[in-house]
Amino acid sequence: SAVISQKPSRDICQRGTSLTIQCQVDSQVTMMFWYRQQPGQSLTLIATANQGSEATYESGFVIDKFPISRPNLTFSTLTVSNMSPEDSSIYLCSVAGTGGSGNTIYFGEGSWLTVV
């Protein structure tokens, strides 16, 4: 499986600020996704990051709040804008496997954000 690196791994953010999370993969991947996991909850898909075009957002998530970039097949960013305490969460970058394992997804280590 691909090696997925996320930065920052952890941060404490002030209310009203924005933070950009970076996701770097060690190989080219077609599908990249961003998930959120709020405390004690499961994973919620935010959006599919599309290379060279606008991300595809799930119901309840909008581009103004969670702008996503995907400039190439190995890199993506997720920005959490105008943060509130409700945005305190783990944000996970994931990629679909390549070749024979293209039918599953793998996760980075996550970015743990606390908004105060």
Place this chain on the structure above:
Amino acid sequence: QKEVEQNSGPLSVPEGAIASLNCTYSDRGSQSFFWYRQYSGKSPELIMSIYSNGDKEDGRFTAQLNKASQYVSLLIRDSQPSDSATYLCAVKNTGNQFYFGTGTSLTVIP
């Protein structure tokens, strides 16, 4: 995103027993199903995938799939304390997106 449903638990089993985890899904066209394990403070890791009706065994783990009933399960035989974690059921839908259940918290008691 209530496409995948799991009992949240918590589920407690004694060491050496069989743990049974269940999952249902709503997208009848889904073809790929997965079980992930998530330890506290860690990101999910893939345990098993299953694509065809029936059972698939991998060591102490057995995944079971019944597409007619839209039901997936995971059995863990000879449960160990190290199996204590949250188990997430995931389904790849017809749109190639992966949706996760709420997870079942498992505790194996020594």
